[in-house]
Amino acid sequence: MMSLMFKNTPDLVVKPKNALEISKLMKYAVKNNIPIIPRGGGSWGLGGAVPTNGGILLDMGSLNEIIKVDKENLTITVEPGVSWKEVDDIVTSNDLFLGAYPSSAPGASVGGWINTGGIGIGSYKYGGVEQQIRSIEVVLPDGKIIRAGFEKVMSNSSGYNLRDLFVGSEGTLGIITKVTIKLHPAPEIIRPISFSFNDVGNFIKAISEITRARIMPWNITILDGNHLEYLRKIGMDAPEVEGLINVTFEGTRAVVNYEAKVLERIISKLDGEKMDDEFSEHEWSERYYELRSKAIGPTALVGEVFVPVKKLKEMFDGTNKVIKRMKIRAAIVGMISDRNTAVLMPYVLTDERKMVKSLATMAFIKKIGDLAFKFGGRPAGLGTFFSVNLKKLHGKGVETIFDIKTSIDPYDVMNPGKLTEGVTRFGVPIPALGFRSGMELMGVVKGILPKDK
Numbered sequence: 001m002m003s004l005m006f007k008n009t010p011d012l013v014v015k016p017k018n019a020l021e022i023s024k025l026m027k028y029a030v031k032n033n034i035p036i037i038p039r040g041g042g043s044w045g046l047g048g049a050v051p052t053n054g055g056i057l058l059d060m061g062s063l064n065e066i067i068k069v070d071k072e073n074l075t076i077t078v079e080p081g082v083s084w085k086e087v088d089d090i091v092t093s094n095d096l097f098l099g100a101y102p103s104s105a106p107g108a109s110v111g112g113w114i115n116t117g118g119i120g121i122g123s124y125k126y127g128g129v130e131q132q133i134r135s136i137e138v139v140l141p142d143g144k145i146i147r148a149g150f151e152k153v154m155s156n157s158s159g160y161n162l163r164d165l166f167v168g169s170e171g172t173l174g175i176i177t178k179v180t181i182k183l184h185p186a187p188e189i190i191r192p193i194s195f196s197f198n199d200v201g202n203f204i205k206a207i208s209e210i211t212r213a214r215i216m217p218w219n220i221t222i223l224d225g226n227h228l229e230y231l232r233k234i235g236m237d238a239p240e241v242e243g244l245i246n247v248t249f250e251g252t253r254a255v256v257n258y259e260a261k262v263l264e265r266i267i268s269k270l271d272g273e274k275m276d277d278e279f280s281e282h283e284w285s286e287r288y289y290e291l292r293s294k295a296i297g298p299t300a301l302v303g304e305v306f307v308p309v310k311k312l313k314e315m316f317d318g319t320n321k322v323i324k325r326m327k328i329r330a331a332i333v334g335m336i337s338d339r340n341t342a343v344l345m346p347y348v349l350t351d352e353r354k355m356v357k358s359l360a361t362m363a364f365i366k367k368i369g370d371l372a373f374k375f376g377g378r379p380a381g382l383g384t385f386f387s388v389n390l391k392k393l394h395g396k397g398v399e400t401i402f403d404i405k406t407s408i409d410p411y412d413v414m415n416p417g418k419l420t421e422g423v424t425r426f427g428v429p430i431p432a433l434g435f436r437s438g439m440e441l442m443g444v445v446k447g448i449l450p451k452d453k
């Protein structure tokens with residue numbers, strides 16, 4: 001479907017060996033006006049690592065060395081193609097601790113998560129990806145190789161923070177070729193505890209109360225009743241309830257035990273049920289596999305929105321109304337990523353082989369983005385299609401974003417057709433208004449079509 005609008009197949013795939021090779025390739029690409037598309041694990045949903053008009057795809061998986069574990073300075077330095085799970089495994093085996101990583105850690109590369117400006121498991125306590133990294137090495141479109149950030153100390157001070165310019169840049173400014181990641185001493189214990197709720201109102205109230213209590217869980221994941229139902233359908237052991245909250249603590253035993261007690265008090269006041277240890281441990285071991293239920297799709301279209309915690313009820317109600325109106329099968333999973341930010345990943349089960357239906361279903365992703373805006377939040381990420389949101393997100397700041405892009409990448413070779421402007425293979429930009437009204441129309445069409453079974 002997409003190849004009607006985009007030339008998604010690259011003309012060439014290159015597996016670089018080092019930054020120097022990439023530097024030479026960049027100079028060649030600029031001279032010959034060839035797009036360069038960096039690709040890590042290819043697990044991001046918004047088309048970031050997919051060409052829009054051919055070009056050279058840089059498979060960063062070939063840069064996969066663990067360069068050094070520095071126990072003295074609590075860092076690990078790696079090449080960008082290493083997965084976050086590999087980083088976590090090496091770090092753990094060295095009796096150290098990685099603060100946060102994406103739930104796609106087995107497949108997501110270090111460079112990919114930085115370029116999507118992600119949040120993930122552990123972000124509640126340790127922050128987003130920008131707070132996990134000390135420094136990066138980047139190859140710029142003119143072939144220059146620079147270091148941004150500092151290997152052994154924090155980067156914050158006066159002076160432009162070059163490192164953070166590349167966080168969330170979606171491969172449109174340069175290629176990350178080396179990363180130094182911040183680490184912590186290993187915790188005495190990691191303790192997951194799960195709670196189930198029969199009432200959606202209490203489920204959401206509990207999430208809010210946890211964020212307002214003086215406890216600091218490492219991770220908080222939330223799963224709605226529809227998601228649990230889909231898990232049962234694929235034969236997994238999921239309770240028949242309206243919501244599940246998985247909270248994980250880490251640290252010294254005494255502090256974790258205290259925090260767990262405070263949490264249990266909050267939950268019991270709201271009629272939540274504490275699940276047994278075996279169930280909680282199993283939920284924790286499932287943290288990498290949020291999309292298992294995709295199997296019954298067989299396609300899953302996943303959205304991602306940031307919403308203020310105090311607007312979660314409105315967001316859940318709004319999303320469920322859209323699900324009903326569009327007659328789709330959809331569920332909400334998410335994470336709480338700081339005391340006021342819920343990151344929801346509502347997903348729809350569809351079947352890409354049914355072209356009209358699955359195309360029309362895409363309207364869901366736009367609609368939940370609109371809901372997030374309405375409640376003071378925002379959709380996450382831009383990629384090709386959602387670059388139409390850039391103005392809505394940044395207002396007049398958009399001009400500064402264009403200036404930065406033009407000054408670093410004047411010939412637009414770095415991942416063109418993404419972030420600043422979605423452009424088709426015919427050089428025609430995707431018009432924001434046309435895209436929005438097209439999506440609205442698709443939503444109406446989906447509501448008219450027979451209900452998804």
Ligand SMILES: Cc1cc2nc3c(=O)[nH]c(=O)nc-3n(C[C@H](O)[C@H](O)[C@H](O)COP(=O)(O)OP(=O)(O)OC[C@H]3O[C@@H](n4cnc5c(N)ncnc54)[C@H](O)[C@@H]3O)c2cc1C
Nearest residue numbers: 040041042043044048103104109111112113115118171176
């Ligand atoms: C089941 C599932 C769970 C997920 N959970 C999370 C989660 O918890 N948190 C989260 O943030 N995301 C999550 N994601 C989305 C995705 O996995 C992450 O964004 C991931 O970090 C992307 O990494 P990747 O290596 O797959 O990047 P890719 O998809 O390959 O690329 C992503 C972007 O980064 C650019 N890029 C990649 N490598 C480089 C480089 N070295 N230099 C410059 N640009 C580069 C690409 O051009 C592209 O624009 C999830 C996805 C799935 C399918």
